[in-house]
Amino acid sequence: MIKIENLHKSYPIGKDSLHVLKGIDLHIKEGEFVSIMGSSGSGKSTLLNIVGLLDEHDEGDYFLNGKKIEKLDEKKAAVLRNKFLGFVFQSFNLIAYKNALENVALPLYYKGVGRKERQKIAMEYLDKVGLKDWATHLPNELSGGQKQRVAIARALVTKPKVVLADEPTGALDSTTSESVMELLKEINDEGMTVFVITHEEDIAAQTDRIVRLKDGIIMSDELVHKEKVKTL
């Protein structure tokens, strides 16, 4: 699903440039539940931005759903994002003046789905995350966990190939974190590829595969043995 080979990325800082990603090789197959671990500055957000087509890489190859990503103009990137990717952010990033249903329906608007159809689909996904009764509430009337559920519903509504979650529990307490991770797990069980970025061990431990990133290089890439985690 996602295939990355020898990926490099640097950012210009004044006259110098900061080499953030120094040759990443990563292959994520369809249906995997992967987490990227790393402290801040390790390059994990940059990796997510590149995978999420929110930023461009300098060197190396990136294949999304078998298609090589290169020389994307903004329009093509937007269409691919809409088609293949769903985003979940740490700070939810819901539009403040739109209610839960409208927020969930927004990606469908950019996909060109008709209004009635949009609302029907959006309502199904709100129901899926257990917030059907909150459809007409504005984001500031929802709790953090509820907001993130709305955001997850929004990420899923276009039936993407991959859900990219950037610190999805970073702004939540442990109980709500738990339920959000449960939700992501459920989605993964249904066959969705889920790609989580986190710096919390116990969040990463709930995924199937942990990729550890340090100073722009992959340190380790291993499968999680669930039994072992449970005994800890």
Next chain:
Amino acid sequence: MFNIDLWREIFQNIAKNKLRTILSGFTIAFAILLFTLLSGIGKGLMNNFTEQFASDAYNSIYIWSGKTSKPYKGLQSGRDIQFKNDDFRFILDEFDEELEMVSPRIQRYNVKAVYKAESYRYTIRAVYPSYQVLESAKMEAGRFLNMLDLEERRKVVAIGRLVAQDLFGVRNAIGKSISLDDISYRVIGVFNDPGGDNDERFIYMPFSTAQRLYGNTDHLDEFGLTYDPGYSSSKALSFGTKILKKLKAKHKISPRDQSGIRMFNYAMRNEQVNGMMIGLNVIILFIGIGTLIAGVIGIGNIMVYIVKERSKEIGIRKALGATPRSIVGMIMQESIFVTALAGYFGLLMGMFVLELIGSNLNDYGIVDPSVGTSVIVGATIILVLAGTIAGYVPAKQAARIKPIEALNDD
């Protein structure tokens, strides 16, 4: 291309962000309000000019005589110059080519006019039929003087609308007899005159009749003439000078004598008025466009601020699959809609204010201020343009927002 979903988005954006919308709308509404008031007042000033100068043919020249002020060719100064019928023939012969018409005139003031019990005093003018053109007089009933009246020295008169009103009230004046200085005349026509009340209180009679009845001489007071209407104002001015020169030579008056024969050439005034009108138009256009530009810059500023405020939202939209074009389209359409609506509101307010105060401005030389269709059409085009310009720069800026930057910017 009408896209109901896009409009729904825009209406939601507007409805959920009222303060922002009102702020940007107010700027443009105020600019258009000022623009409308300015152009209305400008129109009013121009109406005033046109009204004042429409009273007579614009290509008229009047010539009358006075006392000489300089000795010339052995003749003393202070000599009375009297025009006679041969001066009329002289002008006709000399300037036949250039003239459109010429009429001599005798004028008598405070002539008592009586019809039955009604009696008033008016100014009487004895002229040729073509004099009607000079005054731009229009017949309301009957006819003006004709050449047969002059040849037969008929005792007939054409009277002004107000004369008819004074003497006859609502009754028909045509064919009735009135007496002027105890001589009886038949009324053959009633005219109105765009020159206003004074010009509608004249009584016109055949030139030859007056010459016979008042002194039985070949004296006359004045000439009124019009030249080829195609003349430029400079040509008209030199034509006037030429007539004056020839008449002075004929009457042995020094060419530098300003008072022997006098002339009033409308071309002189037309030139001044035209210059003033052009100046006025330029000023109004300048101020109006300045105001509009200030408005456009104002709304552009607000749009830049709005885009900044919305950068996160735009980042989210882009992450969810909004193309740069859809972002530009949304912001521009919103901007055009708000400017057009606010501008139209300003236009209506301006028209309303003009309507309200218009009639009170007469004392200040502003007559019937109003905005014409061309102003409305022009303003609408300017509004849409303004909205486009004001929306384009920030929209372009918005389209450049990188989703990552916007989303990380908490």
